[in-house]
Amino acid sequence: MMAKIVPKKHPMPEQDPNERIKNFNEVPLGYDERTAIEEAKRCLECKPKEGQKICVDGCPVGVDIPRFIRCIKEGKFDEAIKVIKEKNSLPAICGRVCPYENQCEGFCTLGKKFEPVAIGRLERFVADYERERGYVVKKPEPKGKKVAVVGSGPAGLTVAADLAKLGYGVTIFEALHAPGGVLVYGIPEFRLPKRIVQAEVDYVKALGVEIKTDVVVGKTVTMEELLEEFDAVFVGTGAGLPKFMGVPGENLNGIYSANEFLTRINLMKAYEFPEYHTPIWVGKRVATIGAGNVSMDCARNALRLGAEESIIVYRRSEAEMPARKEEIEHAKEEGVKFMFLTLPKRYLGDEHGWVKKMECIRMKLGEPDASGRRRPVPIPGSEFELEVDTVVVAIGQSPNPLLPRSTPGLKTTKWGTIMVDEEGRTSLERVWAAGDIATGEATVILAMGGGKKAAASIHRYLSGESKWPEDWKPVNA
């Protein structure tokens, strides 16, 4: 007889909301061994029929989910992590920040009637299990060919790891003083502790990858020089250019881009000011503009930095919020407030140039737009003022223009992303690109998926299996 199905995921132990808004420690605490095994037992080990989609099909890097979950069921955690690492070099990160509800878990058979298997939490569990016990890495035979990787975000780290495992000599060049990209400067400590990013970076280094920080490609060294010294170059420079709305008063003091706000806090550790020397200033009432993951991160950080009120201001309604459900729930539990159908029109400041008020207009939802979401339209005469002393503009990031601008011949789209073909090849011979710089802002796992594809293409090219295409056709023109 079949065992009774447990309809819900085993709950994730978490820090209490009232406690956690006073610290920067990680919010979810992770499964213990027993809970992980119990959760794994919920998996049906699906053998899909032709055309049927299951969990694996939703994972951009194709982790063999049924197999790693079976290992957990059997208590073979060491085996489980090996299965994951065949496809994913950064599981401790993905298990924390992947939007798995739309990806692997979104395709889970169990999820059709009940809650899906908690694949993300299980992935996190085995990655943490391995990290706490240490791992052995075997270095492959060197191939004698060298690859340069520009940018050390998830895309760059993935390419570096995959190629190092194949025996290529890989050097990563990173503009900032710490490797990790958005993982270190953007995503907050309480969601992704920096020691975990560091451990994953150490793993990539253990594979033999050299990481050179403080090198801005396009300034410190040029693409031309990299092409002279290396057999191939991969560009994973991300979407690092903050967007502003261009409304009057946006340059007043107290108004941050999400990037500045998060970089000061995360990369520069301003939450430990003055122990760490980079300052940050947060007032009593903080408004964060936009409702994506980045916005939730900013609004939650604001509370931890002492704001009495932290408000998300969003021009559409609750249903259209692009942030992950889990992030929205966490924000609500912590006391973040939401002001929907509201658009800032201008900011008003005092005589010292500090923002004091924000003039907003109310919106209503009209016809669906190109994205299928109903378009917000302003309601004439509905303007009102909101008193604020800190504003974080979190309406998105554009592709980082520094490298494309300083690299002649590297073609970009009208959105500023680098043009690539289906294998990640750019308009410049021997140069590949993937991640946010090619797709526009996306997710950690999509950046890794793009990186994997590019790494495979680089390998085919460098091993002589394929030639550079004569009729290069970009897929994102």
Next chain:
Amino acid sequence: MPEIISKIDLAPTIKGFEIKAPLVAKKAKPGQFVIVRIDEKGERIPLTLNDWFPEKGTIRIVALEAGLTTKRLNSMKEGDRIANLIGPLGKPAEIGRYGTVVCVGGGVGIACIYPEVRAFKLAGNEVISIIGARTKELLIFEKEIKEFSDEVYITTDDGSYGEKGFVSDVLKRVIEDGRRIDLVVAVGPIPMMRAVAEVTRPYKIKTIVSLNPIMVDGTGMCGSCRIEVGGKTKFVCVDGPEFDAHLVDFDLLTLRNRRYLQEERLALERYGGEK
């Protein structure tokens, strides 16, 4: 970690450092800057490239003590290492053959403008340099500026050296002498750059200033350094640092640079200094 090869004692509150940074030395151009972080807990601060020696693989920066980071930097010694040095950043100055170029440097700005004075001279311009400081002991790089200038004027606020007064006063006099001036470049404190802009505005002389907003990454990623030029928002670290002085909103720059006054004071007091 980049090593301090030598330290120069320029004035009680101004020190120069020659630092090992071969890649930066190879690429450096006049008008560009580096970002420096002293140690793990340190802030990232921008400093202009004062000179570079590609064959030795070194660069030179000059820092005036303004607060915690510059005080800590200036207390470092030959042989010490700083955690990070990133550059060269920003767009290089547009060095060309203009005719007569006036280079105006105030305070530590003299160290910043020195490579431009040299480059304009070597590009075949007639170079008039006007340099000034609060008082005699803070006047730096006089010899080096003289070496590459056709004429040099010196001012101090207190009259302890050169003429008493401001560099902008001398600039006004030079212009009123009826000399043909093709370009004015000014680097120094914000009030000085603003005064220079006001002096040249009625004469419609092209005037360039090098701006010094508060930065974090220095690569266009955060927007901390944003200012308005001609009503448009610009990121000084990638769009500048040099801009048309007649279009810069100096009021905004002044206010934005006061964003962290309280925190800066706190940081310095904790270190045992005063502001």
